[in-house]
Amino acid sequence: MNIFVDAMGGDNAPREIVKGAVDAVLEYNIALTLVGQEEVVRKELSQYTYPTESIRVLNADEVIGFDEEPVRAIRRKENSSLVVALDAMKGSPDSVLISAGSTGALLAGGLLKLGRIKGIKRPALASAIPKENGVTLLIDMGANADCKADYLEQFALLGHVYYQSVLGKENPKIGLINIGAEEEKGSMMVKEAYQLLKHSGLNFIGNVEPRDIPTTEADILVCDGFTGNVVLKLLEGLSSYLMSGIKTAIMGSVKGKLGGALIKDDLRSFKKQFDADEQGGAPFLGVKGGIIKAHGSSNAYAIKNAIRQSIKYIENGVLEKTTAAIKEHAERGE
Amino acid sequence: MNIFVDAMGGDNAPREIVKGAVDAVLEYNIALTLVGQEEVVRKELSQYTYPTESIRVLNADEVIGFDEEPVRAIRRKENSSLVVALDAMKGSPDSVLISAGSTGALLAGGLLKLGRIKGIKRPALASAIPKENGVTLLIDMGANADCKADYLEQFALLGHVYYQSVLGKENPKIGLINIGAEEEKGSMMVKEAYQLLKHSGLNFIGNVEPRDIPTTEADILVCDGFTGNVVLKLLEGLSSYLMSGIKTAIMGSVKGKLGGALIKDDLRSFKKQFDADEQGGAPFLGVKGGIIKAHGSSNAYAIKNAIRQSIKYIENGVLEKTTAAIKEHAERGE
Numbered sequence: 001m002n003i004f005v006d007a008m009g010g011d012n013a014p015r016e017i018v019k020g021a022v023d024a025v026l027e028y029n030i031a032l033t034l035v036g037q038e039e040v041v042r043k044e045l046s047q048y049t050y051p052t053e054s055i056r057v058l059n060a061d062e063v064i065g066f067d068e069e070p071v072r073a074i075r076r077k078e079n080s081s082l083v084v085a086l087d088a089m090k091g092s093p094d095s096v097l098i099s100a101g102s103t104g105a106l107l108a109g110g111l112l113k114l115g116r117i118k119g120i121k122r123p124a125l126a127s128a129i130p131k132e133n134g135v136t137l138l139i140d141m142g143a144n145a146d147c148k149a150d151y152l153e154q155f156a157l158l159g160h161v162y163y164q165s166v167l168g169k170e171n172p173k174i175g176l177i178n179i180g181a182e183e184e185k186g187s188m189m190v191k192e193a194y195q196l197l198k199h200s201g202l203n204f205i206g207n208v209e210p211r212d213i214p215t216t217e218a219d220i221l222v223c224d225g226f227t228g229n230v231v232l233k234l235l236e237g238l239s240s241y242l243m244s245g246i247k248t249a250i251m252g253s254v255k256g257k258l259g260g261a262l263i264k265d266d267l268r269s270f271k272k273q274f275d276a277d278e279q280g281g282a283p284f285l286g287v288k289g290g291i292i293k294a295h296g297s298s299n300a301y302a303i304k305n306a307i308r309q310s311i312k313y314i315e316n317g318v319l320e321k322t323t324a325a326i327k328e329h330a331e332r333g334e
Numbered sequence: 335m336n337i338f339v340d341a342m343g344g345d346n347a348p349r350e351i352v353k354g355a356v357d358a359v360l361e362y363n364i365a366l367t368l369v370g371q372e373e374v375v376r377k378e379l380s381q382y383t384y385p386t387e388s389i390r391v392l393n394a395d396e397v398i399g400f401d402e403e404p405v406r407a408i409r410r411k412e413n414s415s416l417v418v419a420l421d422a423m424k425g426s427p428d429s430v431l432i433s434a435g436s437t438g439a440l441l442a443g444g445l446l447k448l449g450r451i452k453g454i455k456r457p458a459l460a461s462a463i464p465k466e467n468g469v470t471l472l473i474d475m476g477a478n479a480d481c482k483a484d485y486l487e488q489f490a491l492l493g494h495v496y497y498q499s500v501l502g503k504e505n506p507k508i509g510l511i512n513i514g515a516e517e518e519k520g521s522m523m524v525k526e527a528y529q530l531l532k533h534s535g536l537n538f539i540g541n542v543e544p545r546d547i548p549t550t551e552a553d554i555l556v557c558d559g560f561t562g563n564v565v566l567k568l569l570e571g572l573s574s575y576l577m578s579g580i581k582t583a584i585m586g587s588v589k590g591k592l593g594g595a596l597i598k599d600d601l602r603s604f605k606k607q608f609d610a611d612e613q614g615g616a617p618f619l620g621v622k623g624g625i626i627k628a629h630g631s632s633n634a635y636a637i638k639n640a641i642r643q644s645i646k647y648i649e650n651g652v653l654e655k656t657t658a659a660i661k662e663h664a665e666r667g668e
Contacts, residue, residue: 142513145513145519145520145521145522145524146521146522177564179476179479179559179560179563179564179567185479186479186560187479187480187560188479188480190479190560209567209571210563210564210565210566210567210568210571211567211568211570211571212571213568213571213572214571214572214575214576215571215575225513226513226520226521226524226561227560227561227564229513229544230511230513230544230561230564230565231544231564231568232544233513233543233544233545234544234545234547234565234568234569234572235568235572236545237544237545237546237547237548237549238547238548238568238569238572238573239572239576241548241549242548242573242576242577245604246580246601246604249600249601249603249604250597250600250601252600253599253600255596255597255599255600256596256597256599256600258593258596259592259593259594259595259596259597259600260593260597261593262589262590262592262593262596263584263589263590263593263594263597265587265589265590266583266584266586266587266589266590266593267580267583267584269583270579270580270583
């Protein structure tokens with residue numbers, strides 16, 4: 001099992017990334033590799049007590065910033081933490097790289113350095129949206145702004161394998177995000193995707209309207225990457241807007257302040273359900289290797305959870321299962 | 335001024351529709367026409383006291399249901415409230431039709447019976463999303479699931495004229511919904527729309543990311559109808575999900591219940607900001623006549639507000655101004 005953690009990526013790098021890695025080796029009793037400027041990483045590590053053989057440091061002098069053009073950055077910065085890690089992973093099916101750095105660079109790096117699984121048209125980014133009793137996996141949440149219907153069918157298959165393997169539910173229910181419940185609703189692309197999904201052999205439950213996303217019974221929601229990104233970011237933005245709006249409204253009156261103090265605990269446990277840090281990161285599915293995009297603002301806890309997710313990813317053989325499923329699906333279609 | 339109200343459309347028709355019409359004639363001192371099954375409408379009207387000359391009833395025996403195929407329904411049901419009203423409006427620039435019935439039938443009816451303003455490629459549905467200090471107009475919110483970049487440029491122009499005329503703000507700020515802040519982000523269509531908007535002469539402020547929709551400084555948000563519908567319906571669905579979730583969480587403990595009672599008033603005034611009933615309905619812009627789609631669940635208060643909106647629409651000459659703006663824009667582009 002080879003878990004690589006990009007020590008230099010993210011708003012809280014390297015401090016929180018390194019701390020998350022230490023917490024993970026202690027809690028899960030595993031070994032992993034931190035990739036980044038060795039001196040900086042070792043200095044962070046020196047603060048903690050842990051079995052030293054369980055954390056290896058792979059030196060990478062360069063860092064890719066959030067504002068760099070992804071493909072150019074991957075090509076030019078051969079000594080960046082991202083490129084060094086991807087080169088080390090190559091050809092090893094039991095590897096995962098976790099990074100909280102630039103999404104664009106991570107996706108471009110995965111595609112250029114690891115390549116696509118045979119038969120995959122477009123790899124996709126999947127994000128687990130927390131809901132009352134579990135999570136909904138949203139795929140694609142932003143890797144492909146322009147999509148064709150057959151990409152969406154593959155996203156469903158990628159999500160199916162991942163959900164079964166990592167989230168542990170047999171035959172997960174698949175919904176298609178659409179602006180109407182009926183089969184004939186939506187854009188031309190989505191209508192075509194509906195027909196493909198209907199005959200895909202997957203557990204397709206039909207269209208899911210946006211208003212029902214927070215409560216849907218679907219385990220997996222399929223859409224193009226533009227729509228997926230709109231959904232995910234709007235969920236984040238509106239939740240935080242409403243929560244802070246409610247707080248401000250309450251704090252404006254004495255009665256409200258008193259009430260606010262009384263409901264604080266209940267509200268906190270309600271909010272905890274939707275804590276993105278609990279979910280680990282967003283897997284980039286369809287490339288020849290495990291890639292997990294952690295949120296840019298990840299703290300040590302989020303990184304530790306992304307490492308737990310990586311362990312499941314490797315132990316359950318997501319890569320091999322995906323390769324087999326794509327092959328089988330292609331043969332069935334012939 | 336000819337205001338037609340579809341008495342038969344919507345979940346609460348005819349009762350709430352008729353009541354809203356009566357409230358409006360009393361409050362705004364105007365005359366209007368209720369269109370629907372005369373006997374039913376008159377029976378509802380008989381409950382109220384109002385200047386009888388201010389409400390005319392136009393008989394229409396048929397009703398178009400929510401589940402009917404729109405184009406077929408418009409063609410076959412010549413005696414439906416929708417078709418009778420549209421026929422009565424034809425050729426009169428100071429007419430508006432309000433309906434809380436089937437959106438599809440209303441849009442199809444507007445297109446088939448009134449036609450497009452010369453030069454308009456695709457009429458679009460605009461919805462006012464309430465925010466802290468005013469509203470953001472989202473256009474297109476569902477009329478066109480498949481769009482080209484130049485449609486989006488026209489949506490911006492339609493929104494611009496409507497916002498200035500009805501919502502009363504000179505040179506409103508226009509944002510493009512996109513999955514990144516930078517010019518080169520997004521789908522091919524959105525990238526092209528960015529360039530068109532940049533050179534449109536309108537007050538274009540660039541991309542607006544979905545997480546910023548609740549707090550955006552843009553007065554108008556432009557997008558394709560698929561994205562717009564996703565945004566609007568997700569806003570509705572998530573708000574009500576969070577509000578009811580918070581309530582359930584609080585009511586689960588004695589302390590929470592007590593706190594809940596104390597914050598009730600503050601919470602109510604916070605929620606009132608986002609009351610869709612305050613906003614009237616969604617105007618269908620670009621057709622040769624005023625069409626306002628009221629929410630299917632509209633009550634009398636929402637209908638009364640849609641009538642107030644119609645008065646502004648007519649008094650401020652939205653139709654003439656739109657026709658002139660499209661003409662001017664076409665000439666400028668030549």
